[in-house]
Amino acid sequence: MEATLERHLPAGPQPEPRHVLLAATSAVVAAGTMLVFGMLGMWFRFRDAAPLRESSRGKMIRDWLPADIPVPEVATNTLMITMVIVCIMPQWAVYAAKRRDAQHTGLALAITMFLGIAAINAQIAVYIQMGMGIVDGPYQTMFYTVTGTVLALLIGGVGFSVVAMFRAFAGRLADREVFVAHALYWYFLAAAYLALWFVVYVQK
Amino acid sequence: MIVSVLGDMSAVEAPPVMGAVSTSDTQRMNGVGAWITTTDHRRIGRMTIVASALWLIVVTSLGALLGIERVASSSTFLPADAIDQMFVLMQTLASFGVLLPILFGVAVATVPTQVGARTIAVPRVALLGFYAWLSGVIVMAVAILANGGPAGGNAQMVDLFMIGLGTTIVGLLAIAVALFTTVAASRRSGLSLVDASLLSWSSLVGSVAVLVSLPVLLGTVVYVAVDLHYDSLAFGGAKSVMSWIGWGFTQPQTFVYAIIAVGLLAQMAPSMAARSQPLRGAMLVGIGLVAATVVGTVTQTSQTFEWKGSLGDKLDSFVPYALYNLLPVLGTAVVILLALLAVKGGERRLFVPFVPVFLGVGMVFTGMAGNAIVHIDSAGVDGTVFAEGATIYVVYGAVLAAWGAVALYGPNWTSRSIPSPVVLGVSGLGVVATVLAGLPMYVAGFADQPAATVSDFVYSGPKELLNAVSAAGHVLMLVVTIAAVLGALKALSSGPQTGSEWGGDR
Numbered sequence: 001m002e003a004t005l006e007r008h009l010p011a012g013p014q015p016e017p018r019h020v021l022l023a024a025t026s027a028v029v030a031a032g033t034m035l036v037f038g039m040l041g042m043w044f045r046f047r048d049a050a051p052l053r054e055s056s057r058g059k060m061i062r063d064w065l066p067a068d069i070p071v072p073e074v075a076t077n078t079l080m081i082t083m084v085i086v087c088i089m090p091q092w093a094v095y096a097a098k099r100r101d102a103q104h105t106g107l108a109l110a111i112t113m114f115l116g117i118a119a120i121n122a123q124i125a126v127y128i129q130m131g132m133g134i135v136d137g138p139y140q141t142m143f144y145t146v147t148g149t150v151l152a153l154l155i156g157g158v159g160f161s162v163v164a165m166f167r168a169f170a171g172r173l174a175d176r177e178v179f180v181a182h183a184l185y186w187y188f189l190a191a192a193y194l195a196l197w198f199v200v201y202v203q204k
Numbered sequence: 205m206i207v208s209v210l211g212d213m214s215a216v217e218a219p220p221v222m223g224a225v226s227t228s229d230t231q232r233m234n235g236v237g238a239w240i241t242t243t244d245h246r247r248i249g250r251m252t253i254v255a256s257a258l259w260l261i262v263v264t265s266l267g268a269l270l271g272i273e274r275v276a277s278s279s280t281f282l283p284a285d286a287i288d289q290m291f292v293l294m295q296t297l298a299s300f301g302v303l304l305p306i307l308f309g310v311a312v313a314t315v316p317t318q319v320g321a322r323t324i325a326v327p328r329v330a331l332l333g334f335y336a337w338l339s340g341v342i343v344m345a346v347a348i349l350a351n352g353g354p355a356g357g358n359a360q361m362v363d364l365f366m367i368g369l370g371t372t373i374v375g376l377l378a379i380a381v382a383l384f385t386t387v388a389a390s391r392r393s394g395l396s397l398v399d400a401s402l403l404s405w406s407s408l409v410g411s412v413a414v415l416v417s418l419p420v421l422l423g424t425v426v427y428v429a430v431d432l433h434y435d436s437l438a439f440g441g442a443k444s445v446m447s448w449i450g451w452g453f454t455q456p457q458t459f460v461y462a463i464i465a466v467g468l469l470a471q472m473a474p475s476m477a478a479r480s481q482p483l484r485g486a487m488l489v490g491i492g493l494v495a496a497t498v499v500g501t502v503t504q505t506s507q508t509f510e511w512k513g514s515l516g517d518k519l520d521s522f523v524p525y526a527l528y529n530l531l532p533v534l535g536t537a538v539v540i541l542l543a544l545l546a547v548k549g550g551e552r553r554l555f556v557p558f559v560p561v562f563l564g565v566g567m568v569f570t571g572m573a574g575n576a577i578v579h580i581d582s583a584g585v586d587g588t589v590f591a592e593g594a595t596i597y598v599v600y601g602a603v604l605a606a607w608g609a610v611a612l613y614g615p616n617w618t619s620r621s622i623p624s625p626v627v628l629g630v631s632g633l634g635v636v637a638t639v640l641a642g643l644p645m646y647v648a649g650f651a652d653q654p655a656a657t658v659s660d661f662v663y664s665g666p667k668e669l670l671n672a673v674s675a676a677g678h679v680l681m682l683v684v685t686i687a688a689v690l691g692a693l694k695a696l697s698s699g700p701q702t703g704s705e706w707g708g709d710r
Contacts, residue, residue, distance in 0.1 A: 020325045023389035027381040030412075031419045034502065038420030041503075042427055046438065134430075138438035145430045149423070 025181035029188040032153055036192045039146045040199050046142060064139055065204040072129035076201040079122035083193040086115040090183035093164070097179045102171055105179065109165035112186065116158040119193075123151050143200065150196050157189045241331075245324035246617050248331055249313025252305050252379075253610065255338055257689045259301035260603060262345070264682035266294040267596070267641060271675025273658040275668050280659055288355040291656045292446060293348045298599045299453040299461060300372050301341045304414070307464035307602060308379045310609040311407040313617065315383065318401040320392025325385035333378025336371050343368030354445035359432075362442045366429035369449075373422045380411040380418075387411075398488065402481070406467020406491045413460045413495040420502045421452040451504055454591060455575035458598045459497040459532045462568050465605035466494055466539050469565040472612065473543035476558045477550020487542045493535025500528035510581040529576045536569045556624045560631035561608035567601025567638050574646060583650075590649025592656075596642035600681060604634045610692055620699040622692055630688045637684055641677025644670040 046064070053063040065071070089112040096104035126147075134144045164182045167175070239247060270290060273282050282290065316324045324330050344365055347353055352361020387408040391400060397408070428448050431439040439448055451457055470491060474481040481487055500506065509525035511518060543562070574594035577583050585591075607630060615621040651665040661667070 018389055020385055020389045024326050024329070024381055024385040026388075027384045027411075027415055031377055031381070031415045033419075034416050035419035035423045038502065039423035039427065041420075042424060135434045135437065138431075141431050141434055141438050142427060145427050148430075149426055 019177060021177045021181045022184070025184050029184060032188055032192065036150060036153070036195060039149060040195060043142060043146055043199060046138065066132075066137060066139060069130060069132055069139075071201055071204060072126055073201075075122055075125045075129060076197060079119055079126065080193060080197040082115055082119045082122060083190045086112055086119070087183075087186055087190045089115065090161075090179070090186045093168070094176065094179045094183050097168070097173045097176045100173050102168055102173055105168040105173060106165055109161050109168055109179075109182070112182075113158055113161040113165060116154060116161060119154060120151065120158070123147065123154075146200065147196065150192055153192065154189055157185055160185055243323065243327035243331060245316045245327060245330065246313045248324070248327070248334055249309045249311070250617060252309030252312060252334055252337075253606065254689070254693075255334075256302050256306035256309060256606075257685060259297050259341065260306075260685050261682060261689075263294055263297050263302055263599070264678050264685055266290055266297070267678030268675050268682060270294065270658060271641075271671055271678050274671035275675065278659065282658070284659075285357070286351075287658050288656070289348050289351070289353050292354045293345065295446075295450070295453040295595070296344060296369070297341065298595060299458055300337075300344075300369075300376065303458060303599045303602050304376055304461040305337055305379075306606045307410070307461065308376070308383065310468070310606050310613070311383055311403070311410070311464050312379065314609070314613045315401075315404050315407045316386050316390065317616070318404050319387055319390060320395055321386060321390035324382050325390045326382050329378050330382035333375045333380075333382065336375030336378060338375070340368045340370070340372030340375055344372065353442075355443050357442075359442075362445075363429065363433050366425060366432060366445075370422060370425050370429065373418050373425065377415065377418055377422070380414040383407050384411040384415065398485075402470035402484075402487060402491070403464070403467045405488055406464050406470065409491055409495050410460070410463035410467070413463060413498050417457065417460055417498045417501050418452070420504070421449060424449050451501060453595075455571070455578070455594050455598065456497045456529065456532060457501045458595060459494055459568075459572060459575075460501065462598055462602045463491065463494050465561075465565055465568055465602040466536055467491055468561050468605045468609050469543050470539050472555070472558045472561050472608065473546040474550070475612075476553070476555035477546045477548075478553075479546065479550040481542065481546050482549065483542055483545070486538060490535045490538030490542065493538065494532045496527070496531035496535070506579060508579045508581050508586070512581075525579060529579050533569070533572045533576055536565065536572055540565060540569060554624075556627045557608040557612035559608065559628060560604045560611070560634065563631060563635045564601045564604030564606075564608065567597045567604060567635065567642075569601075570642070571595065571597030571601060584652070585649040587655060588649040589645045589653045589655050593642045593645025593649060596645065596677075597638060600634070600638040600641065603685075604631060604638070607631065607634065607688060614692065614696050615702075618696045619701045620696050621702060622695040623699075626688075626691045626695065630684055630691065633680060633684045634688075637677050637681035639677070641674050641681060644674040644677075648674075 047062055050062040050064040052060045053067075055061045056067075089108050093105050093108035093112065096108055127144075130143075132140045132143075134140055160182050164178050167178055172178075239251070242248060269282060270287075273280055273287070280287070312324055312330060316322070344353070345368075347361045347365035347368055348356065350361045350364075351358040352363075353365040354362075356362045356365065387397070387400065387404050391397075397405065428439045428445055431437060432442065432445070436442075439445070470481070470487050505528075507524040507528040508521070509529075510521045547558075571594040574590065574597060578585055578591050578594065607627070611622050611627040648663075648665070648667065648670045651663040651667070651670075653663060653667065653670075654661050
């Protein structure tokens with residue numbers, strides 16, 4: 001009887017796909033993680049192949065970072081701290097969107113965007129303070145390549161924040177997935193910068 | 205002509221009013237415009253398949269030219285300074301122009317329907333990926349023709365090649381994102397991943413493997429491209445490019461690209477037997493095992509088995525060797541055996557699309573087994589043409605599997621089918637061509653014929669015969685490819701609308 005009923009009832013509408021944007025962002029984040037960690041792996045490979053030299057403290061170290069190039073610790077540490085703090089903001093946006101609070105959602109996204117711009121500014125400050133040319137040596141070429149790649153990903157994050165912010169100000173808070181995906185991307189950026197900071201600026 | 209045929213095919217999807225014939229220029233332009241801006245997954249998939257097939261014509265032509273050049277190793281008819289670039293072009297196009305995109309095209313065209321979705325997830329990303337891939341491959345080819353690419357003499361064209369390669373990788377990654385998202389998030393309610401079709405499962409596994417491995421290649425490409433542009437201080441200049449990025453076009457990375465071909469066999473065997481797949485869980489694991497390849501590729505390390513020292517030394521050498529080189533072979537073997545098990549216990553009938561898929565995956569398996577031999581130290585074939593033979597088996601085998609998929613799923617796209625004799629003829633000749641092109645390279649590898657060179661090699665075996673047979677294999681594959689493209693386009697665009705001959709598998 002049940003089967004007969006099923007046969008005669010019209011088909012219902014197909015359900016909307018679920019979490020498409022989140023799944024796509026997860027895939028992008030996975031690819032981005034492999035990109036950054038692959039580049040850092042190559043960095044390690046070159047650093048390990050560098051000859052040994054005596055450091056100013058009398059220790060034998062790899063002659064990878066040229067001795068006359070200073071790593072600006074204030075700017076790099078500020079950059080790292082900024083990237084850790086910025087993660088709170090996208091999560092705040094998710095929290096506010098869940099409560100249909102457009103004002104706080106937009107504010108959180110705007111702060112995310114500005115902190116992202118501040119991080120870009122800090123990275124440029126690092127470039128200026130290091131004062132080296134890309135053709136000065138293999139270290140310099142690889143330094144600018146790996147930090148430039150992560151910088152490009154960061155610019156993408158700022159763009160994502162702008163799009164999400166416009167959606168929030170337009171009142172499209174029901175589609176919370178955008179804000180969750182946005183937060184996921186910023187977590188990835190923070191992780192990427194943490195790895196970059198440790199490998200390039202701390203371990204040198 | 206192809207655009208014209210594709211335009212005709214589009215008419216099938218939205219049938220015109222009976223008797224109306226849309227032949228005006230305006231309608232034609234609308235048809236072309238609709239194709240190039242489409243977000244229909246079937247159209248994106250078909251465009252990718254057709255473009256890949258055209259690149260296959262280039263690859264087989266290059267294989268034939270280089271093979272003929274090898275026959276008389278003391279003299280050359282091709283420009284001597286272009287040989288290295290021709291090898292590079294063949295290698296890059298075989299992997300990124302044919303192998304991966306043709307299987308991605310099949311998956312894009314069929315998987316959304318199989319998981320119960322209306323269309324592919326993020327269709328514009330998939331379309332963008334198609335255009336990025338296509339333009340990237342064209343740029344690569346143009347750059348090499350203008351004396352660029354690895355070992356190229358024109359610095360600007362070398363840079364252009366790297367830009368093209370980067371764009372190609374980004375395009376393929378975009379398609380992988382769309383495929384992954386479709387299977388992961390667009391399945392109909394109640395359809396779990398385990399219950400989804402085996403082609404969907406292999407597409408998920410394959411796209412994840414691509415998403416994990418290709419960004420590592422992209423990162424290296426970015427490094428090398430920047431270094432080449434700025435004085436080549438770190439990576440050694442144009443002649444060293446392939447030593448950094450070559451792993452992306454050879455074994456075992458090509459196995460990652462061929463995962464969907466293995467999934468096609470897993471999908472079709474139970475369809476042919478008209479039964480459910482026995483030991484389905486093992487089949488899922490088998491497909492997953494092929495993806496174990498990424499462990500070796502993302503770390504850019506190869507493990508060789510050395511038969512020397514104590515038993516402990518041999519085991520120390522064997523375990524990583526097996527992990528890197530034997531797991532993909534094991535996975536494919538599991539899928540082939542379970543496919544045969546399904547066929548053995550099911551309905552006995554001639555399911556024509558199964559033939560090229562089964563033979564194609566058999567060829568892929570032969571390539572995987574060849575790669576396992578390359579990494580046995582005592583075999584002594586590392587650095588010889590043996591690895592080239594393995595690449596031929598994997599690429600041409602995957603193409604045969606894709607041909608089977610077009611034969612099976614083509615009627616779903618156009619309500620027309622490719623006649624069985626055409627499918628079987630192309631399959632049979634394709635297998636013969638693959639064996640003719642690949643097997644002599646295996647034999648010549650044992651005779652120490654060096655890889656990627658066409659002259660100045662001497663060994664005691666019948667080198668003229670081996671290289672002539674291999675060249676003949678490439679020529680035959682070229683002919684088969686042209687016949688298959690023309691046959692499929694004709695049958696799927698203007699054949700009778702009879703639907704699928706084989707039915708069942710959507």
